[in-house]
Amino acid sequence: xxxxxxxxxxxxxxxxxxxxxxxxxxxxxxxxxxxxxxxxxxxxxxxxxxxxxxxxxxxxxxxxxxxxxxxxxxxxxxxxxxxxxxxxxxxxxxxxxxxxxxxxxxxxxxxxxxxxxxxxxxxxxxxxxxxxxxxxxxxxxxxxxxxxxxxxxxxxxxxxxxxxxxxxxxxxxxxxxxxxxxxxxxxxxxxxxxxxxxxxxxxxxxxxxxxxxxxxxxxxxxxxxxxxxxxxxxxxxxxxxxxxxxxxxxxxxxxxxxxxxxxxxxxxxxxxxxxxxxxxxxxxxxxxxxxxxxxxxxxxxxxxxxxxxxx
Numbered sequence: 460x461x462x463x464x465x466x467x468x469x470x471x472x473x474x475x476x477x478x479x480x481x482x483x484x485x486x487x488x489x490x491x492x493x494x495x496x497x498x499x500x501x502x503x504x505x506x507x508x509x510x511x512x513x514x515x516x517x518x519x520x521x522x523x524x525x526x527x528x529x530x531x532x533x534x535x536x537x538x539x540x541x542x543x544x545x546x547x548x549x550x551x552x553x554x555x556x557x558x559x560x561x562x563x564x565x566x567x568x569x570x571x572x573x574x575x576x577x578x579x580x581x582x583x584x585x586x587x588x589x590x591x592x593x594x595x596x597x598x599x600x601x602x603x604x605x606x607x608x609x610x611x612x613x614x615x616x617x618x619x620x621x622x623x624x625x626x627x628x629x630x631x632x633x634x635x636x637x638x639x640x641x642x643x644x645x646x647x648x649x650x651x652x653x654x655x656x657x658x659x660x661x662x663x664x665x666x667x668x669x670x671x672x673x674x675x676x677x678x679x680x681x682x683x684x685x686x687x688x689x690x691x692x693x694x695x696x697x698x699x700x701x702x703x704x705x706x707x708x709x710x711x712x713x714x715x716x717x718x719x720x721x722x723x724x725x726x727x728x729x730x731x732x733x734x735x736x737x738x739x740x741x742x743x744x745x746x747x748x749x750x751x752x753x754x755x756x757x758x759x760x761x762x763x764x765x766x767x768x769x770x
Contacts, residue, residue, distance in 0.1 A: 484600075485632045487664040492521040496528055500667035503535055506701035511535040512542070523562045524601040526569070526635045527665065533573040538703075543577060546570055554588070564592035565601045572605065585609065600630035604639075611639050616647040634661055634668070641674060651681040669698035673706035677713065685717045702739045712740045715747055719756050727751065 487493045499514030515532040519525065536542040550567040557563055568588035571581035586609060592602035607622030620643055626636040637657040644654035655678045661671045672695030679688035692714050695706025702708055711734035718727035728751055734744040750756060 483632065484630045485664075486522045486525050486630075487632065487634075489521065492518050492525070492528075493665075495521075496525075496665070497667045499528070499531060499535075500665070500669070500698075503531060504667075504669055504699045504701050504703055504707070506538075506703060508535045508538040508542075512539075524565055524599070526565075526601050526604045526633060527668075529566055529569045529601075530573075530635060533570055537573055537577055543570070543573060547574060558591075559595060561592050561595045561599060561602075564588045564595065565605065568592060568602070568605050572609065582609065598629055600626040600633050600636065603629075604633060604636050607636065608639055611643060614647075616643060619643055632664060634665060634671070637661060638671060638674065641678070645678055645681065651678045654678055655682065667698060669695045669706040670704040671695075672698060673704070673710055673713075676710070680713065680717055685721060689714050689717055702737055707737075708739050710739075711737065712743050712747065715744070719747070719751070722756070724751050724756060727756075 487496075495514045495517040499511045499518060502508070502511035502514055512532060512535045515528050515535060518528045519532065522528070533543065533546065536546045547567070547570040550563070550570045554560070554563040554567045565588070568585045571585035571588060574581040575585065585605070589602045589605040589609070592599075593606065596602075603622045603626035607619045607626060610616075610619035610622055613619075620640065623636045623640045623643070626633050627640070630636070638661070641654040641657040644650045644657070648654075655675065658671060658675060658678075661668070662675075665671065672691045676688045676691035676695065679685075679691060692706065692710045695704075696710040699707030699710075711730050715727045715730040715734070718724070718730060728748060731744040731748050731751075735741050
């Protein structure tokens with residue numbers, strides 16, 4: 460069948476308009492995914508890791524390549540004796556059974572990354588799997604997120620940035636890509652304002668994600684917004700009652716540092732004692748308490764009054 464030039468142009472124009480109008484990907488708008496994901500956060504941060512694994516698996520049955528759910532599935536497994544090995548074996552079987560399946564290679568790559576974090580060096584295996592996944596589908600986000608995280612951990616800032624930005628081109632709402640870009644701008648590129656722009660609205664996507672509250676609080680601290688920083692840090696602590704993530708482990712001591720900078724030493728002492736009672740970051744908390752007791756952070760004396768100048 461022949462298509463005349465005018466008809467072909469009209470068809471091309473219609474297809475272009477349709478693609479331009481296609482909504483951007485947002486996994487978190489689907490309650491069938493976001494519901495079990497939020498349930499998984501609650502279980503994970505309450506140290507019910509078995510239930511958390513089940514919830515994250517349920518979320519991944521809806522969106523199989525969501526990197527935040529994949530990461531938390533592995534993190535929950537890593538908290539249970541032998542479960543990360545079991546999960547990795549399952550992922551290896553899936554990848555060997557269908558080596559050209561993009562999701563299988565991505566999920567195995569992430570499991571190898573968590574094996575490395577647990578002390579077993581599988582970093583080259585992880586890179587091989589993620590690179591293979593990217594070769595299968597260069598435009599998909601998940602493999603680039605994993606490679607970006609690995610580059611970030613290797614302190615290769617420019618290459619990490621390229622991978623994470625490529626991921627965001629495919630999935631603008633990818634939470635992990637935005638989170639790691641934010642950290643990159645905060646730590647390596649020294650641009651906390653730009654870093655904050657990547658993650659400030661993530662709590663709207665994943666309200667139960669405690670660690671993101673901590674990262675926002677840390678950036679606001681860098682940006683000299685102490686009250687807002689403390690608000691986010693307190694919210695992160697509330698969301699992490701089991702003191703599993705960064706908010707639960709380090710939120711108290713960061714709040715105390717901010718209070719010390721404001722010369723609110725009694726408030727800082729109370730916060731540090733809360734950290735000790737919760738058994739989180741206790742060595743650092745005791746160090747800060749000792750410094751307060753020794754007067755290292757005493758409120759500076761007011762400047763002496765200047766003598767009046769003669770007229």
